[in-house]
Amino acid sequence: MTDKLKTEGKFTYVEEGEGPAIIVLHGLMGTLSNFKETFNHFSSNGYKVLIPELPLYSLPLLKTNVKNLALFLKEFMEFKNIDSAILLGNSLGGHIALYFTKHYQQKVDALVLTGSSGLYEKAMGDSFPKRGNYEYIEQKTKSVFYDPAIGTKEMVDDVFKIVNDRNSVIRTLAIAKSAIRHNMAKDLPAMKLPTCIIWGKQDAVTPPEVADDFHKLLPNSDLFWIDKCGHAAMMERPEEFNTILHKWFTDRNI
Template sequence: MKQSMILLHGLFGGLSNWDGVVQHFESRYDIHIPLLPIFDYHLQDNLEYLVSFLEKYVHQHQLEQSVVIGNSLGGHVAILFTHRHPDKVSRLVLTGSSGLYENNSLGTFPKRGNYEYIRERVAYTFYDPATASDALVEEVFQITRDRLKCLRIVQTAKSAQRNYVTAILPEMQTPTLLIWGEEDKIAPPDVAREFHELLPNSELIMLPACGHAPMMELPDRFNEILETFLIK
């Protein structure tokens, strides 16, 4: 039976963010990419709601000892889930994760519905602005045209900013890989180094000429590093 791999996207992410990882690992892993219910209406704290969703998803699919990989907000969810359910996670991989500090200027959208502004903010995510494809910009733009979705985005960003994981990181013994862009402007390199210092069983790999989403910007290098970590 294949080991399961759970891929968790960020605040503006989607399933396509993980295409490179899926193509590289799908023959050997049972890959799950749950769509985080960021836009659901609920009465819980937004981040807690996402962690609860992941708990239910893992239970429903009877996943055990999964490799859990999270980008940005997805990393934050992965940290909280792993801390609460270490028996369910064999290895944890974080890239551009929130939880310590995040410069999430996309969370406010002062120019909601302005296409060129959205293109600029999406490009800000990457070291190479060309990575912000027309399809990706259009996907984010459509979200911003919906007032309720924008409200959920802002609420979730604020929830993540309130939830600092500093205290729980030293308690986590799960082998953890940190893959970080040296040019990440949203979760800067100092965040990666602090994660590395606080997580007792962690390894940090910094990628030059790379921004907030290494699995999209440098997919081959990302997969090579991940491959090495998984076979140790």
């Protein structure tokens, strides 16, 4: 998807399609390409899909947190003249979508959460991986998926590069601490908008009980399971993910 990247001002993003806007928010170790199949499907089927690169490693350290990433999303929407949008987030991206919704619910038409943080944080396990330990990084990266083969060498190399860069490590830890501070449990019952929760049954990062809790706390939510699937359903089982979401949009008239 790098061939479709646009850079305008401080925003780098991909955009395609016409119709209601879907803004996709990637996770802490995620990239735009994680959503390639979802981007292609919905941009070809009546939606305008935008995926901004989140400034996870470029914000000032004191502003590297969930709150300021949500403000970045607000600025991006204003820059693109989007009054309201469907927000689709995976992992940290889901958390950003939830925090944004807490403060700007009128700007959100619907939420789509998959492997979202916001209630339970275990993204890096009990400790941050030791710098230089490639085998550990490889094991951690592959464990995100039900099928470890999804964790390609290119993906492992990207994560390895992040954890061996001091600037990236400091900001990754800052975001992780911020995610724990901004637990959304008390805020979810006030979010009345339609919410689609799509979860991998074998998600080891945000386990199935997290999806159940989101479903219980979000008053207008529907929960769908994908079997033989880990933390990134839109990447590991894209056809099933897209089918579930497209039907939900149709049923909910979104």
